[in-house]
Amino acid sequence: MNLKKIFFFLLKSIGVTLGVVVIYLLCGYLIPFIEVPAEKTNEPKMIETYILTNGVHTDLVVPIKNDEMDWGKELPFENTISMRSDYAYLSVGWGDKGFYLDTPTWAELKPSTAFKAAFWLGESAMHCTYYFEMKEGEDCKKIMLSKKQYQDLVKFIKNKFDRDKNGKVIFIPTDAVYGINDAFYDAKGKYSFLETCNTWANDGLKAAGQKAALWTPSDLGIFQHYD
Numbered sequence: 001m002n003l004k005k006i007f008f009f010l011l012k013s014i015g016v017t018l019g020v021v022v023i024y025l026l027c028g029y030l031i032p033f034i035e036v037p038a039e040k041t042n043e044p045k046m047i048e049t050y051i052l053t054n055g056v057h058t059d060l061v062v063p064i065k066n067d068e069m070d071w072g073k074e075l076p077f078e079n080t081i082s083m084r085s086d087y088a089y090l091s092v093g094w095g096d097k098g099f100y101l102d103t104p105t106w107a108e109l110k111p112s113t114a115f116k117a118a119f120w121l122g123e124s125a126m127h128c129t130y131y132f133e134m135k136e137g138e139d140c141k142k143i144m145l146s147k148k149q150y151q152d153l154v155k156f157i158k159n160k161f162d163r164d165k166n167g168k169v170i171f172i173p174t175d176a177v178y179g180i181n182d183a184f185y186d187a188k189g190k191y192s193f194l195e196t197c198n199t200w201a202n203d204g205l206k207a208a209g210q211k212a213a214l215w216t217p218s219d220l221g222i223f224q225h226y227d
Contacts, residue, residue, distance in 0.1 A: 032221025
């Protein structure tokens, strides 16, 4: 292969890559506008849940304990630095393990971590954070669920945790926690540019029969339906 052919091959490769990026960005912007409507139910909606974003990443927030689920038994409080058991809410997010544990700030993001995360090459993890209260705002929206809807949401969340041979969640001991009230656990699935942390949270809303984007890689795609 001569230099001319190599040059045109590189140009073609760059063009294809840029084309894929442009198509992805367009789809990531346009498809989230397509709303999946909430399912109709005659059951009373008495269970308070939330969606929460840090500006990039969406978490699903559930009550620590009610008649349907005791998350304190599923995710021991002892796995947090505080070890306190008097929290009221639990937020759960799914994402790339490398991002969670090796990238405390965007400034410390390594190209290798980003590449692995984008192309199904890394492992995934669940990030679980306990809260005493939730405050509604632009970054936090309340969603009331019926008993059946909450049961479906619980099933969706639990199914994403990886488990040992005894069916227990697998705690990740690490110093990379964000504070004194959070912990990490091994998760199922591979993070990618098609299945992101926000895609997972959006799918959780669908599982609970709530309005959601048809598909979204970003938190904006979710929250625009809850303005």
